[in-house]
Amino acid sequence: MNLDWNDLHYFILLVEKQTLTAAANVLEVEHSTVSRRIERLEKQLEIHLFNRINKRYLLTDEGKHLYHEAKKLQLNIQQFTQAAKDHKQLLREVVVSAPPFVAKGVLSLKLREFYQRFQNIRLILQSETNISNLHQRQADIALRIAKPQQNDLVAKRLHDVVYNWYAHPQYLSDNSPNQWQYLSLNLSGEHSNWLKTQLYNRPIIFACNDFQLMKTAISQQIGIGLLPDCYAKTSNLVQIEELGSFNSPMYLVMHQDVRHSKKVRIVADFLVEILGKITPLSL
Numbered sequence: 001m002n003l004d005w006n007d008l009h010y011f012i013l014l015v016e017k018q019t020l021t022a023a024a025n026v027l028e029v030e031h032s033t034v035s036r037r038i039e040r041l042e043k044q045l046e047i048h049l050f051n052r053i054n055k056r057y058l059l060t061d062e063g064k065h066l067y068h069e070a071k072k073l074q075l076n077i078q079q080f081t082q083a084a085k086d087h088k089q090l091l092r093e094v095v096v097s098a099p100p101f102v103a104k105g106v107l108s109l110k111l112r113e114f115y116q117r118f119q120n121i122r123l124i125l126q127s128e129t130n131i132s133n134l135h136q137r138q139a140d141i142a143l144r145i146a147k148p149q150q151n152d153l154v155a156k157r158l159h160d161v162v163y164n165w166y167a168h169p170q171y172l173s174d175n176s177p178n179q180w181q182y183l184s185l186n187l188s189g190e191h192s193n194w195l196k197t198q199l200y201n202r203p204i205i206f207a208c209n210d211f212q213l214m215k216t217a218i219s220q221q222i223g224i225g226l227l228p229d230c231y232a233k234t235s236n237l238v239q240i241e242e243l244g245s246f247n248s249p250m251y252l253v254m255h256q257d258v259r260h261s262k263k264v265r266i267v268a269d270f271l272v273e274i275l276g277k278i279t280p281l282s283l
Contacts, residue, residue, distance in 0.1 A: 003044060005077070008070050010037040011049065015067050018056050078257045092263040095124040096271070097139035101211040102250070103127035105231035110274050118270070121263055140264045141271065142253045145191075154259055155251040158276030162229045165243040171221040172238060181205040183217050183225030194246050195226070250275065 010027065013034075017023040020031035027034065038057075042049050049063035059067060098107060103125055114123060126139060147155055167180075182199055184207040185191075205223050208214055211231055218225045218237055226246075232239070252271055258264050 007037050007041040008073065010034055011041055012070050012074060014038060014057050015059060079260050082258060082261045092120060093122045093124060094263050094267045095126065095139045096141045096267065097126045097128060098143040099145065100127045101228050101231040102143055104212065106275065114270060118266060121266065123267065140254065140258055141268055144251050144253050145248050147251050148253055152256050153253055154256050155253045156272065158250045158252055158272060160247040161250050163226050163246040164229055165224050165240040166218055166227050166232050166237040167224045167240055168219055168221045169236065169238050181223035183214055183223045185209065185214060185226060191248065198244055
């Protein structure tokens with residue numbers, strides 16, 4: 001029996017999309033092509049894979065078993081393809097997406113150490129506030145403040161990022177507490193709720209969505225603003241201890257298809273070493 005891998009690919013997509021039309025849209029083919037592929041696969045296997053209920057294709061018991069085996073085969077093929085790409089590329093490229101304060105305040109300071117240990121990897125560091133799409137391979141590794149919810153993304157919690165309020169020492173010297181003005185950040189989720197509570201009834205003179213801008217505004221003595229401790233410690237800014245602090249976990253995230261790539265594992269282990277516990281990555 002000579003099975004066509006493309007037939008298994010059509011089978012997997014039909015299981016996940018449940019209708020011929022939805023699967024055909026993803027594959028960019030006619031729905032009749034999907035139907036023909038599935039019929040050929042059932043004929044070759046001599047197994048009834050689906051129960052047709054209206055327009056939906058639902059797996060039979062035999063189909064459920066073979067779907068899990070097909071997914072294993074799909075992962076093996078993806079790993080094989082990734083291994084081949086890694087071997088072909090002499091200078092292996094790894095793309096890491098990170099929030100600007102992490103990229104500039106932490107990772108940039110470790111570049112020399114990285115290249116002393118891994119000369120054969122071209123590291124592409126993307127400093128961005130937007131979350132790179134790991135499914136579309138915009139990045140191999142993403143450092144995120146929020147834990148992803150997608151099942152095919154693998155996340156490891158590294159450590160908590162601690163945020164505190166900071167001011168320029170001259171600003172504190174020139175202004176008494178009742179004269180303090182505050183700098184706000186456009187955040188979302190639990191960060192936003194905490195920040196609103198902190199700034200309630202306090203005068204806000206400036207707002208932004210980037211910690212580099214926030215740090216610059218604080219350094220120019222505009223007011224008191226929130227910064228990650230790891231980003232503020234490289235400056236002469238003063239922490240305002242009487243104001244509250246906020247902790248938020250950082251996650252290292254990879255798509256499950258690339259986490260077995262040697263080059264990606266090397267970079268991931270390095271990031272865990274400098275950002276989290278100094279232990280090999282175990283995802």
